[in-house]
Amino acid sequence: MELSSRGAKMGGLSGIRSIMEDIALAASGTSGGTWVNLSPGNPAAIEEVTGTWRRLQEESLARRFAESSGRYGPSRGSDQLVGTIVRYFNRRYGWDITAENVLVGAGCQMLAFMATCVFTGPYPGGDRRLVLPSVPDYTGYQGLSMDEGGIVGVAPGVELLDDRLFRYTFDLEAVRRQPSMGMMLVSSPGNPTGRSIRADALAGLMEIAEERDVPLFLDHAYGDPFPGVAQTSVDPPLHPHVINCFTLSKAGVPGERLGFAIGPREAIDAMLSFTANSHLHAPQLIQATAERAIASGALDRLTTEVIRPYYRNKRLVAEKLLHELLPDTVDWRLHATEGGMFCWLWIDHDWFDDLALYEALKRKKVFVVPGRHFFVPPFDTPFLAEHATRCVRLSLSPDEPVIAEGIRRLATALEEMRGAH
Template sequence: MAPMMDSPSSLWANRLRQNQGIRSLMEDLGQVTGHPDEILLGGGNPAHIPEAEAIFADCFRELASDPCLSALLGDYQAPIGNDRFRSLAAESLSPHLGARLTKDNIAFFNGSQNAYSYLLNIHSGKMKDGSFKKILLPIVPEYIGYADQSIEADAFLATKPEVIPTGNHRFRYGLNKTDFDLSEIGCVALSRPTNPTGNILSNADIEWMEEKTKKQNLPLFIDLAYGNPFPNLIGSEEPIHYKEGRTLSLSFSKIGLPGVRLGIVVSNPDTIETLSSYAAVGNLAVGNLGVYMMEILFRKDILTNLAKNVLRPFYDKKRELAVSIFESEFQKRGVEYEIHEPMGGFFLWIRFPKLSVTNHKLYHLCKDKRLFIVSGHYFFPGLNSDFSHTQDCIRLTYCRPEEELARGAHILSEIVASHQAKSK
């Protein structure tokens, strides 16, 4: 019998089968064994915070005793959510986003990642006039989940960021305004706080970009998964507001509900209408659990206090603890390191300037010791110039328990210390 041949597949399918950062990250999360020696510093799971989980448990109890339970379990939503939920979200979000929103500004998706797979492809690739438009990431490193969203190959463009020293073993990335070029661009996308670095572009920087994008009628997508109004992990920076030309995305994942897969898009009615068509084809309907929980949380105005009184204090404390633990281990073993100023979110972005192996090799060396990290080379889609940080940096979550952070810091420092070049 002749061997079976692989069926023909599209160029897009071939690209999807290649090594993807987001797939690697999520498979690491999903394939952990529960072994007591595993140290899970790679993934994006939020911390399990008892005060927050008690609130979510109350939501479940309320839903379980409500006559709406049969609709929750047995009825489809509209593709981007039923009108009453969208109206509630518009009313609840308006004061936080500085705009008078209506349901026509709101779309729900099964996570903001799902929404971005549509948004980015609407405005990139081959256009009706025959041109090819790209997605500009104005500052990299940028979110690992964007890189493989485009159906068309080579759809991302990024410029090398400014590297700004901010203190001993500290730096941050700055917006490169000199090389900001919109000539081939269909849209501009950024996360605030930026995943992976915790960088928070100032409102002044964003408004500077908008002066350029508005002249060419280009949309600006701002991913607020870690930002305002919830979980509001933005340090001392000003919140982002909605205005024409911006599309904002919010997520329930980082408040502690990644499992319900609810993302909220805030945009102009025309974009929302287009997204509804995409959602009907790609998803059929948004899931029910997230929007029903949202109704309770918004109706009782729970999220504002949760973010202010529980989430921000918790993550601020965890960040300070993690930095102290890792710096102590690095200095004990003579590791050369630089940490990006952790302004928001819940990750540390660490550079090892004398690393004698690539960050991808370092990832595998750590994984051999049951330490999970994320290699930084995945976070630079569209960067076409040499930049040492693409090979020197890693991302770590500091959401794990103190004992786990300490074991991870010990193993990481030992491995890096044994793979440091005398000069680089």
């Protein structure tokens, strides 16, 4: 059967998906030695977090199974969960939202996909694109548009800091110059970098959204209020051109695919109709569980007392290991500590290539994620042409001995690559 142009684009094998299949194939092999996997986006299986979610799920299963799983529900989300979200955000941030500002969906990525379909693509005056205001950003965004060339990534500015650190910044004027804009999308803290958006950059993006009369979609998958793994952060903004998106994935239940959007009624209403037309509603048993987690304060407690300290400590350990083990002869830099669940390394040498490192580390039974998968091709600026292939993402989710061994093997691979040139 012949695929449509949209079918060919959406049915293609993305770079990150090919790596996940590569990992699954290697892990199922019979070769000797232990694989060290520093690539996953899964949150760590923290015992207290998994135990709390298991208890809450069991309570929901016992008390709400028939009404949650035995019948269809509202496309907006269950009345109980939507009401809990409204009360929580109004109390925490002093907002004045109602149920009409909320949509529960099957995770942030699905909500972002629906918003992309609603606000980008063919218009009477021509096509409008999804703009990522600063790449690198979450690799899953590259599959959100069904139209070829429907996504553009804006090259960032770079601040060089002490102690082998650096930080990406938003080039707001470059964002403002983008033609044919239908929506902007940014994660904060960012995946893969951990970059947290600052108040001045956020104000600038909201100003551009107003000027162009387009939505700014803010993905808070790693941010406040949960899982809250940002070291510094600004509160989610309530603004007529902002769609805020939140998820429970990084708070411990990624497999349940539950998130919710909060935004202006007109935008939420369009996404609500998309939900009803495509898949009716998000899974309901996890909605009942999420309601209990938020209303009881259990989710807030896990965020502040368990998840945030866990990843802060992991980051400090990883930074220490990188400084101790990576060779001084290699010009490497780490994106500044601001949040997230990853380390983002920049190796600034002509001899370095992220895919070459990926293959070299595979031979040493280590998996990482090549940096190019977090940028939007084509890499048509001088900066991106070099930089997009000189980065690599390391996960902080594995246990500390696994991270340490992975960094040791990474250091050896870098020495060998440098020596070969």
